[in-house]
Amino acid sequence: MQSKLTSKEEEYLPDFGSADFSNPFKVPENYFQLASQKIMMEVENLPLQTVKQEFTIYNYTKIAAILALFIMAGASIFLLNKTNSFNSYSISAISIDDIPMEDFESPMLEETYASLYLTAQKQEDILLDEELLLLENIDEKTLTEQL
């Protein structure tokens, strides 16, 4: 059993008087020798497979976790793309025939389409105005020549 209060360290160790505080615990005879033999037998008989198995199981778990992450990431990207393609008709591609009827129920598309319609109408109006202006400015002589 270890001795105690033998070395005077700078750190405080309690002194509970002069009483004998040696270890009251005992061990069976030859215990340590027998116990170490038993431990040696245990470790020597540890199946290598167990370690290998643990290693393999650990690896499989790790691989499965990484695969699951990849699948989840792939699925997220796929879904994101799908959502984006639904919402991203390019302006040039829009034609009344290209848009499925049900898509008109989408408020966003309705709005886009309405704005395109208004732009087109505005352009048509400008053209009309220009034609009228030309007609107004043309003189009779030129008109006769042209005819």
Added chain:
Amino acid sequence: MHQEDSILLANFKNPKTKNQAFESLLKKYQQRIYWHVRRMVVDHDDTNDLVQDIFIKVWKNLDNFREDAKLYTWLYRIASNECITFLNRKKLKATVSFDDVSHELADKMVDSEYLDGNKIQMALQKAILTLPDKQRLVFNMKYFEEMKYEEISQIVGTSVGALKASYHFAVKKIENLLKED
């Protein structure tokens, strides 16, 4: 004559000398680890099982020991964790309070055939058993094994200041209990 830890570790890494190195390690540290665990769990049979588990863990993990710390602080760390886990499991299993477990340990101490204490020794051991597990761990390492706070700090993962305070309170509590007796 015990081998140096560095030689032990080098031999353990060599498959040809692995078993021999482990046997040397056992001879060198088995008794210290046994008493460290025994003071925590009191019962000899429980200690025997725990020490066996500890050294099997050491066998399995010694290859990964990075030599950042001393080998014996690493061994004490494993042993201390095993003791705390064992005591926590005991409390959970029995669904009893901490006081009941410490009483149970004290009863085991009195009934044990492997106990040879006089009245004052028994009083001290009983007083130590009233401390919380971690404080008891610190007290045992400081008082019985005369470890330095820096070493205990590496084992239990607590700052030196906190350990000093914990030890001081433990000593005061034990002194008061002994005076009452």
